[in-house]
Amino acid sequence: MSDDHTRVRDFFSARAADWDNRFPDDGPAYRAAASELGLRPGGRVLDAGCGTGRALPALREVVGPQGAVLGIDLTPAMLEAATRAGRGREGQLLLGDVTRLPLRDGALDAVFGAGLISHLPDPAANLRELRRVVRPGGTLALFHPIGRAALAARQGRQITEDDLRAETNLRPLLSGAGWHLTSYVDEDARFLALAVRQD
Template identity: 80%
Template sequence: MSDDHTQVQEFFTARAADWDSRFPDDGPAYRAAVAELRLTPGSSVLDAGCGTGRALPALRDAVGPSGVVLGADLTPAMLEAATRAGRDRDGQLLLADVAHLPLRARSLDAVFAAGLIAHLPDPAENLEELRRVVRPGGLLALFHPIGRAALAARQGRQITPDDLRAEANLRRLLAASGWLMTSYVDEDARFLALAVRQD
């Protein structure tokens, strides 16, 4: 495992047990973001970097009982917390690195990724891997329950011009990875960028 992966695992392992209780009011923001994917019954969707699985109930509701919901995360403690919360009933949990997903090419209709992009060791390459598993015309949602400025304030830092989530930077990064950004929202109450897979 690379040093980047070890650092990510250590960061999230230390926080897994109380993750949901630290952010108890995020549920409606997750549901609203999932709704933007406009998933239909029977769709297949991956929550990439699913953590404790907070998006899985909304994703299951969106695709219905005939759909496929997968949650992949690199950190066993996060998946254990998702299971304790009963979210394994809403989707199949996979201990997997989003840089090397154990999924067939073009097997999904959409990927949902909450708070993921800041933790990717090689964002361009990792977004290409997400593209690989999505069918042409499929969607990617990059989400965070608070916007860039609110997150920076919470973390006691300033937003810098090289922030990956800045609109121009993210648009270029997605384009280089085979995605076309179709919408971008960065408000105090949420961050959501949607992109469509290009052929």
């Protein structure tokens, strides 16, 4: 396991047991974001870096009982918390690495990543891997239930110019990885960047 992977796993392992209690009111924001993925009943979607699976119920609502919902995370403790919360009933939980997904090319209609991009060890390469598993014209959603400024304030820091989630940084990063940014919202109540897989 790389140093980046160890750092991410250690960070989330220490927080897994209390993660959902820290953010109890995020459900509506997840539902709103999931509804914008363009998924239909029977669709196939991955929650990349799913953590405790908070997005899984919202994704299941969109694709319905015939759809496929997968959640993959690097941290066993987060997946255990997801299972305890009953979210394994909403989708299949997998221990794995979003930088090397155990999925065939074009297997999915969409990828949802909540808080994901700041934890990717090589964002350009990792976004290409997410592209690989999405069908042509499929969607990527990079989401956070609060915007960049609100998140920085919560963490007691300032937003810097090199923030990957800034539109001026994110647009070319996505483009270089084969995605076209179609929508960008960064407001106090949420961050949501939607992109479509380009061929």
